[in-house]
Amino acid sequence: MLLKLDLLEKIKAGEIDTVFRRWKRATVRAGGTLKTKVGVLSIDSMEPITVDEVTLPDVQRAGFASVEEFRRWLDTMKDGELCIIRLHWLGEAPAK
Numbered sequence: 002m003l004l005k006l007d008l009l010e011k012i013k014a015g016e017i018d019t020v021f022r023r024w025k026r027a028t029v030r031a032g033g034t035l036k037t038k039v040g041v042l043s044i045d046s047m048e049p050i051t052v053d054e055v056t057l058p059d060v061q062r063a064g065f066a067s068v069e070e071f072r073r074w075l076d077t078m079k080d081g082e083l084c085i086i087r088l089h090w091l092g093e094a095p096a097k
Contacts, residue, residue, distance in 0.1 A: 009039040011064060013090040018045075019062035020088065021055075021071070023081035040094050045087040052083060059085060 004012075004020065011017040027047065029035055035042045052072065060071040075083070 004037060006038055008064070009037050009042075012042060012088065013039045015090070017062065017064045018087055018089055019059060020086045021050075021063060021075070021083060022086060023075075023078050023083050025081045027082075027084065029086065034091060035088075036094050039090070041091040042088050043091040045089060047084050047086045050083055050085045055085070 008017065008020070029044050029047060031044055031046045033044045035044060052075065055068060055071065057068055060068055063071070065071040065074065
């Protein structure tokens with residue numbers, strides 16, 4: 002799962018704990034971790050969700066101001082199953 006640096010910084014700061022992705026095949030799973038440019042993220046949960054099930058609190062936790070803003074962003078994404086992913090910054094990446 003590729004995440005932009007500004008989003009990663011907000012996750013690390015605790016400002017964002019939710020991301021949405023559309024996948025034909027998921028690349029993360031609940032209980033897993035993801036090594037990123039800002040350290041390691043913990044994937045707390047990942048659930049399929051329909052666009053109609055997405056709530057204002059969900060999109061706000063993902064950094065969107067409104068459901069409408071989220072839907073405009075979603076229209077730019079690839080086709081696939083929509084998933085809501087809860088995550089948090091776990092810590093610095095281990096040294097190689």
